[in-house]
Amino acid sequence: MPELPEVETIVRDLRPHLRGRRLAAVLSVNPLVLRYPSAESFRVAAEGAVFGVLGRRGKFIHAPLSSGDQLVVHLGMTGTLTLEHGAEPVRAHTHLRLQLDSGQELRYRDPRRFGRVLLGPERHLRQAGLLPPLGPDPLDRTFVGWPGNGPVRSSGRAVKAVLLDQEVVAGCGNIYADEALYLARLRPTRPASSLSASQWARLGAALTVVMKEAIRRRGTSFSDYRDGFGARGEAYESLMVYGRSGLPCVRCGRSLVARRIAGRTTVYCRWCQR
DNA sequence: AACGAGTCCTGATCGC
DNA sequence: TGCGATCAGGACTCGT
Structure with missing residues (x-):
């Protein structure tokens, strides 16, 4: 998607x-x-x-x-x-x-x-409410210092749910939320309020990294996605967790697990992500 | 406030 | 071979 x-x-x-x-x-x-x-x-x-x-x-x-x-x-x-x-x-x-x-x-x-x-x-x-309010974009300079000191930091919501909220971070969907959480070694179920300042910084940096890397590979194509000329992207091959439930974690070798969080299938490593 | 559930929709996949 | 059930999920609404 x-x-x-x-x-x-x-x-x-x-x-x-x-x-x-x-x-x-x-x-x-x-x-x-x-x-x-x-x-x-x-x-x-x-x-x-x-x-x-x-x-x-x-x-x-x-x-x-x-x-x-x-x-x-x-x-x-x-x-x-x-x-x-x-x-x-x-x-x-x-x-x-x-x-x-x-x-x-x-x-x-x-x-x-x-x-x-x-x-x-x-x-x-x-x-008219046809364009909803959006949070900062991970590719933008305004993303520095994300998510600031607002209500996000004290929210009891699962950090995965927070990443899917377009008002918190614009452009993140299910694939890159999972990838960023994996790169930042954070468990998707963690309440947002439980993250330390350095963990937020890690997550923000991870978001930018996974987005930039996927752009370098011209996007993830596993079903319908095509670029502006109708060609596929190559980022699917480089995904660490999304779509890899039951397969070994590339870091520790243990099986990745899938859970439903915030209504979305979420894949993570129970060992590497705490 | 924040959560889950339901809604929209089609195509891929699976079990029988 | 075919057919019904299931699943995928972004954003929105509604109920709790």
Whole structure:
């Protein structure tokens, strides 16, 4: 599922190809994934607009348009955003097709439809609650000192649950939460309030490390994820715990265990993570 | 406040 | 071979 590294990879892939391109036509838009505005308003607002510099905030892709609107895409679990030649066959579950003046098409595909598409002025989207508040991003300078001295540090929630909270750290999902906890040698069930200052520092550093390493490998592909050109990433091979329940811990050799924490399958080493 | 449970959804996988 | 059950989970809602 696309988390921060996968979304970042897509954004970096698409950015140079979209910048300055005119959105010639909305070939199709599925109202089921378009959260705002209506399909007709979307068409009127989008057609003719020119793409600015593509950006990312947490797991959200932001495409500023010359009209002042932002085209915002969240990929959910199975979403892909790819640039293809218009002649390429349109795959099933393609919910948005934007024709560019370059002859290429920007296509959003999402079999499970957990993702969403928004269009409008950012302030408006935010005020309408369509863009939720996000915490600091592990790739950003503002992440230094995370998580600060706020209520997170005294929370009784499991640290795994805290990592999945986008308001605490933007862009972290189930895969990289487990990877960061493993790298920081912290047990996912630990109440957040039980972590020492140095353990928080270790966890923050681990988040940044696992995200950067996954970006270097162009993201984790084990099911639906594809980069901006439809290719797979290579980070799956380097995962230490996610998807490795029952397999030996690469550090101590003992079997990794799976537990359900915060409603998510969580894999960790009972020996190495305390 | 914070937790679990339910919801949305399709495809991969498994047991029979 | 086929079919039903199960599982995967991001973000949201609802109930406790």
